[in-house]
Amino acid sequence: MSESRYDWAAPWPSTSHGVEAYLDVPRELIPGALAALREHHSARLTSVFCEDRVMTEQCFYNYYVLESPAQRAYLVLRAGIPASDPVFPSVSAAFPSANWQEREIQDWFGLTAQGHPNPRRVALHDNWPDVHPLRKEFSAVAELPFAGEQHVYRPTLGEGVFQIPVGPVHAGIIEPGHFSFSVAGEPILYLQLRMFYVHKGIEKRFEQLPVGRCVALAESISGDSSFSHGVAFCQALETVAGLEIPARAEAIRTILLELERIYNHIADIGAIATDVGFVIANAHASRLREMLFVLNEGLTGSRLLRGMVCPGGVRRDWNREQVVELSETLRQFETEFRDLMDIIESSDSTRDRLEHTGVLPTEQARELGVVGVAGRASGIDRDVRRDHPYAAYRHWTVDVPVYTEGDVLRRMMVRVKEIGGALFLIRALLASLTDGAHRVPLPPLEQGRVALSAVEGWRGEILHWIRTGPNNRLERCRIKDPSLNNWPALVEAVKGNIVPDFPVINKSFNLSYSGTDR
């Protein structure tokens, strides 16, 4: 097999179903292929993952998911890795965005990423014994011994340089993660992150449950993105089954996706204000968020929009009163939201704290493959809703706000603009809401089918990739939460800032621990 078999400059193969095209590439050609695709198509490597097919095909498969501005489809390169020689060439040096994901493959599948610049463990902590939980032969109920903390942080050297360890247990109700700051006085020289304290083995769990129960599992990947993850998972199932869902279901899903975006964005705007001590803005933001929670409960029975999405559509339909309630609440919300933004924008002291704080330059954002809100604030003009439309986004154009400054203020402004866009979109969807069925039954799944599903959650691009197995079960489910792409960017954004500005920089990214750890 030679390099000449592939023409990387050619347009990507089109796809009849779903959002992705597949291409088998020998593993040794992967680094070259990725580099060529980046050169010819400005392709971004968004996810790298592995699948254990040893029982049927005596090999593992590595998948490289790429996305390009000029192409409608995702391109998935597949490389077979024989079980007898479990090694693959690392691409992390050239594509830093693959760093953690290649190490996940090392930890979970026991393959070796050859030439990885930092091959330490990431997803399984150092105290884990030598097991590889996503291999088929690993039993999910196995009890493993806990050997105690063994992680060694990179030491910080130099006159007057200190380390400040923060976490994994924090003040306030947030999830565990360890931040080790190296500081010279107040300025931060370097931040070491450690995640995966609450690794729950969700990807393994998907392989054990019947698909009906998997939806609830998908909803619990990251609590604040319940609906987005639920939709991403259901879309993957529908693609596998070749199922078209009714227009009304698509519209309802889209409205709820946007509602999820609004309630998270408004909470973040308030939280950013809190972290600079402008508490009055948070008081109003919390009130507005509560207004949406009550609305959510009226529309779906759950304040966090859980239990609403199901394969084939949505679980319950809306009556006339609910639709009226929705548009009335949003009208009131919009007025009060404008007032809140007036308060925030008229506060010079707040602007002074947010502007030029935590700058993530475009070049670094691109290298690290930053997605979503954080990416758009740093000049990465990508949005799954516009670039790979799904559900009702196929019929509507989505305004994508983009800034190039990449500071905390711009990450907040992206959220502000997106709330405006979401309100507009919901109104348009409501005006054109048609009657009809709200769900269709999902037929039994054919064995051995694969599908990729992409959703723009409020944080950014969510990917679910599934392979079906026998008896309506899954053989593999890969979940990529946007937080997995964006955590390393936080390290870049805080460099050179002062320690007391870290909380607001962190909050402006507001990444999910649970979605990263899975």
Add this chain to the structure above:
Amino acid sequence: MSSYILSFFAQLLLLLFLPPLVGGFIKTAKARLQTRRGPGLLQPYRDLAKLARKSMVIPNTASWIFHITPHVLFTSTLLAGLMIPTLSTRPPLAIVGGVLAVVYLLALGRFFLALGGLDTGSSFGGLGSSREMTISAIAEPALMLAVFTVAITTGSTNLGSMADQALGQSWRFLSPSQILAFAALLIVLIAETGRIPVDNPATHLELTMIHEAMILEYSGPWLALIEWSASIKQFILMSLLINVFFPFGLAADWSLPALAVSLVWLLLKLLLLAVVVILVETSNAKLRLFRVPELLAVAFVLSALALISTFLF
């Protein structure tokens, strides 16, 4: 003699039991401005009582400094409090010290608090101590210059006679030096009491704290002592501000009827000042840490100008 004893105990009781109420008022009023209900006026008392009943966790690395800090802080703050005019123009301890003693007693407390923060070797304590000292290095001279301005006009550093003098003259406040000195002291008050825009007393984020970071390792009764001292210190600085610049209503002696009248005045003036603090705190975001010295430099310049203008006008 009996009136002296009365004055001593009256002021002591006032110092011990009024300051938490001021803190409670600020918290509750702030909450109301933020459309919250707030903890209630008496919450600081309940907090102190709760902490006093709890057992303590003392880090293994703590030395004797950690142990004596709460006591030194509390004693020095109380002593300073007995030297300032609160109800009467005759503070009980005015005979042993004037404004210089007040400033240095407060500095002594802060010095030990900073040592206590460093003592355990925790990184947050160190951060807090270094920040506190950075800020006080500028806040303290500004405070002293501002008070000296008044001292020069009145010809005394004894706070009682300063208030006495001020009482005698009508509308002295309108003189330029007094206005400048008042503005400077107001900034110092906000900085020294750890309020927005300098420090955020309500935050749970260790990385942004100043005062709270120093006392993170304290718990139980010792924490209660430190919290209590902090509220007394806030009361001292507020009383200093209102009674030096707006002394009307102060009793000239320690007779009971006069004290009752001056207590009403004191509460009224505290209320007004607290409202100013609350409005500043609610309408501003916290300053970036490195901008805080700039704000305090403003206070310093204001008080220097105040001092110069006493000789000009």
